[in-house]
Amino acid sequence: MGTKHELLAYLKEHQGDWISGEALSKRLGVSRAAVWKQVSKLRDAGYVIRSSPKRGYIFSRAPEMLLPAEIRDGIDTEVFGRKEIAYFSELDSTNRKAKELAVEGAPEGTLVVAEQQTKGRGRLRRNWHSPFQEGIYASLILRPKLPPAEAPKITLATGVSVAETLLAITPVKPAIKWPNDILVNGRKICGILTETSTEMDAIDFVVVGVGINVNNRKFPDDLREIATSVYLETGRTFDRVTLMQEFLRQFERSYSLFLRSGFESIGKRWRELAMLLGKEVTVRMIDRTCRGRVMELDRDGALLIKSENGELERIYSGDIQVH
Amino acid sequence: MGTKHELLAYLKEHQGDWISGEALSKRLGVSRAAVWKQVSKLRDAGYVIRSSPKRGYIFSRAPEMLLPAEIRDGIDTEVFGRKEIAYFSELDSTNRKAKELAVEGAPEGTLVVAEQQTKGRGRLRRNWHSPFQEGIYASLILRPKLPPAEAPKITLATGVSVAETLLAITPVKPAIKWPNDILVNGRKICGILTETSTEMDAIDFVVVGVGINVNNRKFPDDLREIATSVYLETGRTFDRVTLMQEFLRQFERSYSLFLRSGFESIGKRWRELAMLLGKEVTVRMIDRTCRGRVMELDRDGALLIKSENGELERIYSGDIQVH
16 A cells, blocks of 8 residues: 555544644654645545644545545445456446456456446447436446356346445435336436356356436436436435445345345345336337236246237347336 | 459469460559569469469469468358458467457458467367468357347357368268367367357347368377367368358358248258267256256257256256267
8 A cells, every 4th residue: 555545544544633744744654745745646636635734634525536445445345346446537438448358357346437438338339328427337347157148137136236225325216127227206317238248158257337327417308308316316416435335235245145046035126126017018129029018027037028919928138118 | 452462363363374474464554573573472472373484474373371362262152251351370369359350340241360379269268279271260250130048059050050061072971069069970170169249138249260170180199089180081181261161151151041030940950960869968067067868959059958857958058978
């Protein structure tokens, strides 16, 4: 750990207390001028640190940034958020970058975070609106030892984890819209994009991308009717680092439970959070369309739909419209 | 088309005839010195072109190389072998390179060919022995509009195409060993490695890699008992360009038939060429092992195995051992 990180950790540990330059200089084994230099660097990175000639320094607040040091600070996960965190002020797409890192061999748990995406992507190459520091735009690399056919369940586990995160930190009431959206009051608050690379019968890697609308105050005209944010639903801004940490905690829990004990308990929770069971729907898939009543989410993560002619159809993903 | 390619085409067109430097110079609209310079370049690339001060030039033979111009020459496909052919004298792995090109947006039909692979790969990161100019090492980029669950059928269609290629050009009698090997007299003559990149419910790309042992005269000790080549089975060397062209032709036919009319007729041919139906087998998958009798290849390309306790299991890929 460099002097800057030690200094930051020490100041945060004593949040609320003034600490003299001399005490910091002793503690870190550097000159008072060096302490001042590191404080300047932290301020450049967006940290608010007050100083007074008489009293020294006091930690005021962390920057409005999803900085790796902030995400790691106090997180109680085993792997997620503890491996490399590739942080970008701006990126075309966190999923694109994560795939690049995965191809280069990045391990499970590697996280890509951006304050802004210029080409944030959703399903079928749709755009995901990703303005600077308003939402969470993050992608996680996974390397599950699972057959490729199990990959769609990871999308469902991610949806459950985002919903649990919102329930734990905010007062909003999320619902899961199969397969990859989280809605609040019928509007999209989060999208999930899962990309999988397989080699014959083995998964090489899965990249799970999430876009969560947190502090967005408004949306462009074409999204106004269909998108919402935690801010728009509650009138309050929320700390993105706290939400990010909670998501990593929830998702690590769901993911390891899935690998260790199967999908059953996550599937059960998914059904509670989903809003589709029993509804009449039309699902447009890439090669066909199916209309009918949603009967069940089956063991494989597929939606079972009883079509109008009475046949049961298993569907893994598609555009769903509720009637 | 550059002067070099025009010159080559003209010389090959008149194979068996001497053509004077003057005639070539007129025909191509360049000086006789320029003709001589292009002939030198073709010789550098491995073409054998004889010359005589009195008679001019005569095409003798193409190099022992899988050159793009040779693969394209006279091929009667629509797409395969007609898009970009990325040719390498040596490459780590044609699949690795093809994935890189696919991520950069290379279109369906893009072909990667290498005379030698230093890290030729099989299933589960196994090695594929790829000595210089003895085999065919090639990977093709596909972008089928199919749900990801259909991808395993592409491996089966590739197996059928390789078997048909061997049947059409050589006297060997190939058998398909599910899911990704072609055997002759119980020994591996070809391996297939399919890698798929998916985005939720859509395939982004599939890379199909084939390694065919053509003119190998011997194998390393650890492969001697399990590998064979067309040469070792027949005592004759075969032209790799001809085999490559026939494979592209066969595979384009199977692939477009699959996309247009479904898997049925390819599945039927697969069953004829496969050697597993009715056999007692043990299949090791990444997460479990299954022992039983092979009952059928089902509509999805999965092997149906009646296990010892009487249950029917559907298996998409694994290591299979026949008892």
